[in-house]
Amino acid sequence: MSTILDVAKLAGVSTATVSRVINSPETVRGGTRKKVTRAMKICNYKYNALARGFVTKQSDTIGLIIPTINNPVFAESTSGVQDYADQQKIQVILGNTYYRNEQEESLVQTLREKQVDGLIITSTNPKGAIIKTLTDENFPFVLLYSTVKKGDASAVGIDNYQGGYRATDHLVKLGHERIGMVAGSFSISDRSFHRWHGYRQCIKDHGIAYDKDLLAQTDYSLTGGRDSVKKMLSYKKPPTAVFCSNDFLALGAMKGARELGLNLPQDLSIVGFDDIPIASYVIPELTTIRQPAYEMGKLGAKLLLQCIREQTKPVQLMLESSLIIRGSTTGVPG
Amino acid sequence: MSTILDVAKLAGVSTATVSRVINSPETVRGGTRKKVTRAMKICNYKYNALARGFVTKQSDTIGLIIPTINNPVFAESTSGVQDYADQQKIQVILGNTYYRNEQEESLVQTLREKQVDGLIITSTNPKGAIIKTLTDENFPFVLLYSTVKKGDASAVGIDNYQGGYRATDHLVKLGHERIGMVAGSFSISDRSFHRWHGYRQCIKDHGIAYDKDLLAQTDYSLTGGRDSVKKMLSYKKPPTAVFCSNDFLALGAMKGARELGLNLPQDLSIVGFDDIPIASYVIPELTTIRQPAYEMGKLGAKLLLQCIREQTKPVQLMLESSLIIRGSTTGVPG
DNA sequence: TTGTAGGCGTTATCAG
DNA sequence: CTGATAACGCCTACAA
Numbered sequence: 001m002s003t004i005l006d007v008a009k010l011a012g013v014s015t016a017t018v019s020r021v022i023n024s025p026e027t028v029r030g031g032t033r034k035k036v037t038r039a040m041k042i043c044n045y046k047y048n049a050l051a052r053g054f055v056t057k058q059s060d061t062i063g064l065i066i067p068t069i070n071n072p073v074f075a076e077s078t079s080g081v082q083d084y085a086d087q088q089k090i091q092v093i094l095g096n097t098y099y100r101n102e103q104e105e106s107l108v109q110t111l112r113e114k115q116v117d118g119l120i121i122t123s124t125n126p127k128g129a130i131i132k133t134l135t136d137e138n139f140p141f142v143l144l145y146s147t148v149k150k151g152d153a154s155a156v157g158i159d160n161y162q163g164g165y166r167a168t169d170h171l172v173k174l175g176h177e178r179i180g181m182v183a184g185s186f187s188i189s190d191r192s193f194h195r196w197h198g199y200r201q202c203i204k205d206h207g208i209a210y211d212k213d214l215l216a217q218t219d220y221s222l223t224g225g226r227d228s229v230k231k232m233l234s235y236k237k238p239p240t241a242v243f244c245s246n247d248f249l250a251l252g253a254m255k256g257a258r259e260l261g262l263n264l265p266q267d268l269s270i271v272g273f274d275d276i277p278i279a280s281y282v283i284p285e286l287t288t289i290r291q292p293a294y295e296m297g298k299l300g301a302k303l304l305l306q307c308i309r310e311q312t313k314p315v316q317l318m319l320e321s322s323l324i325i326r327g328s329t330t331g332v333p334g
Numbered sequence: 335m336s337t338i339l340d341v342a343k344l345a346g347v348s349t350a351t352v353s354r355v356i357n358s359p360e361t362v363r364g365g366t367r368k369k370v371t372r373a374m375k376i377c378n379y380k381y382n383a384l385a386r387g388f389v390t391k392q393s394d395t396i397g398l399i400i401p402t403i404n405n406p407v408f409a410e411s412t413s414g415v416q417d418y419a420d421q422q423k424i425q426v427i428l429g430n431t432y433y434r435n436e437q438e439e440s441l442v443q444t445l446r447e448k449q450v451d452g453l454i455i456t457s458t459n460p461k462g463a464i465i466k467t468l469t470d471e472n473f474p475f476v477l478l479y480s481t482v483k484k485g486d487a488s489a490v491g492i493d494n495y496q497g498g499y500r501a502t503d504h505l506v507k508l509g510h511e512r513i514g515m516v517a518g519s520f521s522i523s524d525r526s527f528h529r530w531h532g533y534r535q536c537i538k539d540h541g542i543a544y545d546k547d548l549l550a551q552t553d554y555s556l557t558g559g560r561d562s563v564k565k566m567l568s569y570k571k572p573p574t575a576v577f578c579s580n581d582f583l584a585l586g587a588m589k590g591a592r593e594l595g596l597n598l599p600q601d602l603s604i605v606g607f608d609d610i611p612i613a614s615y616v617i618p619e620l621t622t623i624r625q626p627a628y629e630m631g632k633l634g635a636k637l638l639l640q641c642i643r644e645q646t647k648p649v650q651l652m653l654e655s656s657l658i659i660r661g662s663t664t665g666v667p668g
Numbered sequence: 669t670t671g672t673a674g675g676c677g678t679t680a681t682c683a684g
Numbered sequence: 685c686t687g688a689t690a691a692c693g694c695c696t697a698c699a700a
Contacts, residue, residue: 003693014671019695029669049447051693054388055676061427061448069409069416070611078403082430091448093395094428096416113383114395114425222615255615277404281556281589282616337677348687353679363685385677389692 002043011039022047053115061091062304063111065121066144067099067188071220071248072276073293074122077144080297081120088305090117097124099188099220105130112139118304120144120297124188126153140308144300147190149316154307156300156317160191163289164198164243166323167271170287171241172206175332176269179203180214180239182228182249189220192245195273199243214239218249225252226259233260233268240332241269247276250286254328269329284327291321336377345373356381387449395425396638397445399455400478401433401522405554405582406610407627408456411478414631415454422639424451431458433522433554439464446473452638454478454631458522460487474642478634481524483650488641490634490651494525497623498532498577500657501605504621505575506540509666510603513537514548514573516562516583523554526579529607533577548573552583559586560593567594567602574666575603581610584620588662603663618661625655 004018011018013032020028021036028036039045053059064081066074078094085092093116095107101124108130111119118140123131126148134141135152146155171179181199184192196215203210216232218224225244229252232239244250250272257268264270265284272279275290296319306312338352345352347366354362355370362370373379387393398415400408412428419426427450429441435458442464445453452474457465460482468475469486480489505513515533518526530549537544550566552558559578563586566573578584584606591602598604599618606613609624630653640646 005693015694016672016696017670020670023695027669032670047447048449048693049444050384050387050393050449051676052695054384054678054693055695057676059384069403069412070406072404072406072409075403075406075409078428079430082403082428086429089444091427091429091444093425094412094416095420095425096413110383110423110425113381115382115384222611251612251615258617277556278585278612281585283592339677349678350680350688351686354686357679361685366686382677385692386679388677388694389679391692 002045003048004045006043007036007039007045010043011035058117059115060089061093061114061116062301063093063095063107063114063116063119065095065097065104065107065111065119065123067122067124067220068096069094071246072278073246073274073291076276076293077122077297077300080294080299081301082297084298084301084305088301090305099124101125101128101130108134118142118308120300120304126155126190140304142300142304142307144296145191146316147194149318151316152314154303154314154316156296156303156319158291158296158319158321160194161198161201163273163291163321164195164245165202166198167195167243167273167289168199168202170323170325170329171243171269171271172202172208174241174269174329176241177208177332178211178214178237178239178241179208180216180229180232180242181245182216182218182225182232182242182253183245184220184249185217189245192217195245220246220248222248222252222255225249226256227252229253229256230260233257233262239268241271241329243271245273247272247274247279247286247288250288250328251278251282254282254286265328265330271329275324280326287326287329288324289321290324292319295319336379337382338379340377341370341373341379344377345369392451393449394423395427395448395450396635397427397429397441397448397450397453399429399431399438399441399445399453399457401456401458401554402430403428405580406612407580407608407625410610410627411456411631411634414628414633415635416631418632418635418639424639433458435459435462435464442468452476452642454634454638460489460524474638476634476638476641478630479525480650481528483652485650486648488637488648488650490630490637490653492625492630492653492655494528495532495535497607497625497655498529498579499536500532501529501577501607501623502533502536504657504659504663505577505603505605506536506542508575508603508663510575511542511666512545512548512571512573512575513542514550514563514566514576515579516550516552516559516566516576516587517579518554518583519551523579529579554580554582556582556586556589559583560590561586563587563590564594567591567596573602575605575663577605579607581606581608581613581620581622584622584662585612585616588616588620599662599664605663609658614660621660621663622658623655624658626653629653
């Protein structure tokens with residue numbers, strides 16, 4: 001593998017000149033530039049970005065830490081950050097935590113050792129030690145799908161409380177009084193927790209008694225949604241509607257309800273959260289809270305790069321989410 | 335940011351010793367090891383993996399190039415490679431080509447400049463210049479979702495021809511004679527092309543005349559599937575069944591058919607390809623050709639690392655795919 | 669406009 | 685078991 005030294009020799013110039021034609025061609029005379037370019041071709045020169053990063057102290061690489069790429073929302077935001085990064089000639093190293101805190105911690109460490117210029121994190125615990133350390137050490141990062149509205153960490157997210165409230169409100173307005181919630185475990189997702197808060201407050205605001213049996217916490221999966229809803233439906237006083245804290249759970253719930261012989265949406269109204277692409281392609285189409293995942297990713301990347309390049313002050317961006325009413329919700333039976 | 339030199343000074347040893355306690359602690363006496371560890375703590379030493387890579391000439395990073403992370407199959411295989419890589423302490427840089435050849439080319443270049451140790455590629459064109467260059471320059475890589483069965487490129491894939499054949503055969507056996515195919519554009523996916531070959535051969539083998547109007551090529555998306563099927567269904571002699579070259583297309587087709595007032599599966603049988611998780615959660619559940627995406631990713635990563643570490647000879651692995659019969663296919667009406 | 673030379677943080681080779 | 689020191693490939697003052 002040839003280096004700029006080889007090229008330099010071949011072209012009869014110094015390595016500095018070669019470096020210049022690579023990084024600021026305009027500062028070198030046309031003639032020499034040609035000589036160098038030709039020499040590069042001849043020895044099939046390949047630029048070593050790693051060596052560059054080593055001296056400039058920036059790798060032009062960022063780390064993206066998410067719970068799992070298998071949830072389409074995260075895939076969506078991931079392509080948002082990728083697209084923005086690509087456009088800025090930045091590479092992104094992807095890591096899944098699978099909602100495990102230790103995994104998040106080890107990822108952060110590894111990525112920092114790899115000298116990433118910054119981190120975009122969908123954290124399991126935005127108020128935990130990992131994030132605190134990052135802040136203390138002044139390492140550039142931004143939180144994605146964040147629930148934090150202030151503080152010294154940059155973040156972009158939506159108002160999950162509001163989302164939960166709206167979803168529930170929609171159900172209440174439809175006449176439902178026994179409204180269940182199938183939530184991702186609070187211990188691994190404070191987003192889910194915030195959504196539940198919205199749900200609970202809404203219920204309270206409408207004078208509906210809170211029934212803790214109507215809350216299921218599970219892992220964020222299709223099967224989790226299915227099983228939780230089946231259990232809930234087996235109670236003496238089953239819910240007539242459920243709010244699921246993401247679309248996967250909701251899709252799973254649909255299946256669970258059907259396996260119990262229910263007709264949707266007549267026998268059970270279901271609201272999801274995220275609005276993943278498939279949500280509008282199932283029958284009945286899923287009513288859900290849409291969050292702008294792609295934009296969030298893009299914005300997160302933008303924020304991070306700003307933070308890296310201009311050491312901007314931390315900002316928290318809250319994007320708009322909205323209730324998308326489709327066919328999976330309807331009035332209470334009878 | 336402190337370096338091993340700082341640590342060395344503080345501990346009163348040489349940098350070599352510090353390096354040793356990091357990389358081969360067993361070769362340094364307990365006492366000195368302790369001194370060093372303590373010193374590292376004190377100056378909050380952070381290892382610089384990039385500097386290491388610079389001298390060892392390996393970055394412990396691989397590149398993963400896929401069409402788009404938004405298709406759940408690719409998300410699945412991506413987590414397969416990630417999991418294996420993680421387990422081997424390797425990081426993965428992810429890049430989307432969006433089925434564009436130039437994007438693939440530029441990704442390969444950038445990643446090589448970043449000194450990735452190898453590449454896993456789901457190529458738009460496995461027989462094109464990009465792959466050829468890689469082979470010629472003896473750069474470690476493996477093809478994923480590959481259609482190639484021999485040659486000097488390592489690859490793992492399934493038999494797409496067979497998959498297409500089986501899907502079609504299932505439909506024929508059900509009594510269908512007008513069987514359409516909604517395919518991803520052949521120009522961006524040779525997988526789709528192979529599947530079509532299987533489809534066509536099967537039709538021929540059963541003495542059914544091939545009707546080119548019954549082939550639609552579109553982009554791999556929900557809307558692509560929906561629109562293609564609607565168009566096909568508008569013909570004078572519409573198909574009674576369609577084989578879609580992936581599940582997204584099939585899910586889209588379901589919606590398209592319904593928008594035209596058809597009942598599924600009575601009025602139209604649909605077969606997909608991939609068996610993405612959601613496929614068994616829609617109504618009717620989708621009959622599809624399952625391919626082991628996660629395993630494929632894992633295997634691809636394993637192969638690549640072998641190739642990197644032991645310069646093994648190229649191998650082509652063909653995994654088993656299988657027809658999963660569910661509710662979206664049924665006998666021909668009447 | 670071009671060249672010289674020092675340095676980035678770590679590993680590896682030799683001695684000791 | 686430990687230390688000294690030369691790489692590694694590139695960038696960047698500074699000098700010419």
